[in-house]
Amino acid sequence: MYAGGTDTTSTTLEWTMAELIRNPRTMKTLQNEVREVVKNKVEVDEDDLEKMLYLKAVTNESLRLHPPIPLLVPRELTQDTKVLGYDIISGTRVLMNAWAIARDSLLWEKPEQFYQERFLETNIDYKGLYFELIPFGAGRRGCPGVTFATTVYELALAKLVLNFNFELPNGAKIEQLDVSESSGLTMHKKFPLLVVVSPHTC
Known part of the structure; x- marks a missing residue:
């Protein structure tokens, strides 16, 4: 359970960093928010996270576009039911495609675009x-x-930015960043994210 939680958390963090690098304006806005909230403190703490509304929006958008387990965990029906006119008998194993739902153009405007501002204008979040x-x-x-996964993820993201x-x-352009997905139970980047990191100085 612990290994599963940390793997999906690190996968989500890698996807988020890839999207932030592809969207420099979003990265800068997030860095400004985190640095404004933390001010002169050495560390980010959990209380700080509640004040970071833009970080919460980035979290929601990253989880929308890149759910770590796209087909969720299989469920087995305990009784006969009907879904959209289809009869499904008890004992049937069902998979929910969270990836497809989160990219459905009937539910989301510009579903393929990383646009975290959509979550500043709605109450929708990842809590089910x-x-x-x-x-x-x-x-x-x-x-x-x-709760464990999102707190660890948000603290790590806030500390990084x-x-x-x-x-x-090597001076690569943003357009050259490959965001292909691998196949598997968890949805990793097909090619690991490689970045040059420099310390932020005030």
């Missing part, structure tokens, strides 16, 4: 109450580690 965004599942069978600046190696 809104079925158009269910990277952790929903209901009684939702991921039990959602607080303390460092990032650019692609």
